[in-house]
Amino acid sequence: MNTADFIFNTDEYHIDEAHYTWRTPSNIALVKYWGKSDPQLPKNASISFTLNNCHTTTSIRFSKTAAKEEAQFELFFEGEKKEDFKPKIAKFFKRIQEYCPYVLQYDMHIESSNSFPHSSGIASSASGMSAIAMCLMNLEQALNPEISADYLKQKASFLARLGSGSASRSIEGPLVVWGTHEAVAGSSDLFGVRLPNAVHPVFEDYQDCILLVDKGEKQVSSTVGHNLMFNHPFAERRFEQANDNLAELLQVLASGDLEKFISIVESEALTLHAMMLTSEPYFILMKPNTLEIIQRIWEFRKTTGSHVCFTLDAGANVHVLYPKSEKQQVESFINTELLKFCQKNQYICDNTGLGAQTI
Numbered sequence: 001m002n003t004a005d006f007i008f009n010t011d012e013y014h015i016d017e018a019h020y021t022w023r024t025p026s027n028i029a030l031v032k033y034w035g036k037s038d039p040q041l042p043k044n045a046s047i048s049f050t051l052n053n054c055h056t057t058t059s060i061r062f063s064k065t066a067a068k069e070e071a072q073f074e075l076f077f078e079g080e081k082k083e084d085f086k087p088k089i090a091k092f093f094k095r096i097q098e099y100c101p102y103v104l105q106y107d108m109h110i111e112s113s114n115s116f117p118h119s120s121g122i123a124s125s126a127s128g129m130s131a132i133a134m135c136l137m138n139l140e141q142a143l144n145p146e147i148s149a150d151y152l153k154q155k156a157s158f159l160a161r162l163g164s165g166s167a168s169r170s171i172e173g174p175l176v177v178w179g180t181h182e183a184v185a186g187s188s189d190l191f192g193v194r195l196p197n198a199v200h201p202v203f204e205d206y207q208d209c210i211l212l213v214d215k216g217e218k219q220v221s222s223t224v225g226h227n228l229m230f231n232h233p234f235a236e237r238r239f240e241q242a243n244d245n246l247a248e249l250l251q252v253l254a255s256g257d258l259e260k261f262i263s264i265v266e267s268e269a270l271t272l273h274a275m276m277l278t279s280e281p282y283f284i285l286m287k288p289n290t291l292e293i294i295q296r297i298w299e300f301r302k303t304t305g306s307h308v309c310f311t312l313d314a315g316a317n318v319h320v321l322y323p324k325s326e327k328q329q330v331e332s333f334i335n336t337e338l339l340k341f342c343q344k345n346q347y348i349c350d351n352t353g354l355g356a357q358t359i
């Protein structure tokens with residue numbers, strides 16, 4: 001597939017009104033995407049667990065209108081009109097209009113809400129952009145019923161990627177790879193694919209308890225963060241390392257080797273932050289409590305033999321990962337030893353999910 005395959009080229013807009021609602025989840029990367037080139041193409045392949053409880057629900061009402069120069073839409077977030085969210089969405093529509101010219105033929109009334117607190121540090125751009133992409137693809141399918149279910153998902157991921165790179169990994173689940181990688185058949189820089197390789201049952205229902213250490217606005221947006229990888233002294237080596245880590249992780253995902261899983265996933269998280277520590281300008285996004293939690297997880301693992309581990313995204317929150325068989329033991333450890341390091345004791349227990357769902 002190349003970009004030309006994603007251009008919708010029919011001039012017939014026989015639908016006057018349509019209304020679609022999709023719920024799409026956030027995801028947590030195991031091998032991280034950090035560094036991109038224009039237009040939103042990753043410098044290395046990444047893989048994530050699709051989440052289940054952390055999701056965005058978005059409805060779009062499409063009303064046919066005379067063709068416009070730019071997409072016309074109104075945006076409501078959790079019941080309120082949100083003018084400050086509009087520029088990002090307007091930019092997204094501009095980016096995708098060559099692939100979805102119908103966005104210029106319909107007025108769009110968008111209503112969206114999250115199952116998790118906004119600005120909690122949970123990637124709302126991944127769930128938000130993928131939900132819009134699914135609604136658009138529903139309209140596209142109504143306009144052109146010939147498109148296949150596979151094409152619909154692929155193009156939804158392609159569009160979501162143009163909104164936010166990691167959003168390309170939120171259409172399916174439980175494991176999605178985005179970025180061309182020789183060990184993953186069908187993988188592409190243009191869209192995410194559900195991991196086609198063998199997966200050990202332990203990874204089909206993995207647990208992710210997100211500890212909300214710092215719910216403040218991010219000090220560095222991910223777009224700014226990605227740009228720091230230009231001229232970064234370690235960038236090229238990092239991109240190679242991520243691809244190597246993904247190759248190794250694929251074997252681990254097939255064999256169920258939890259010790260190796262832990263070492264790759266934790267190293268990826270710390271390397272992501274190491275990139276921020278060593279960029280120009282540099283950032284420390286972890287907080288003292290992030291480090292406290294990591295220390296406690298290491299101690300707990302050492303004394304109990306548990307397979308709990310952590311990962312981080314571009315912020316201070318900690319994603320605590322563990323197999324379902326250890327749920328009771330790890331959740332009691334979280335309650336007694338880790339919650340005190342969270343802002344207002346807040347956390348969200350999640351698990352892997354299967355991706356976008358129509359409502």
Ligand code: DP6
Binds near residue numbers: 125164222223313
């Ligand atoms: C650290 O997808 O949020 O979470 O493409 O600029 O929207 P943009 O960035 P975004 O970056 C996510 C970075 C990360 C790692 C990951 O999810 O792979």
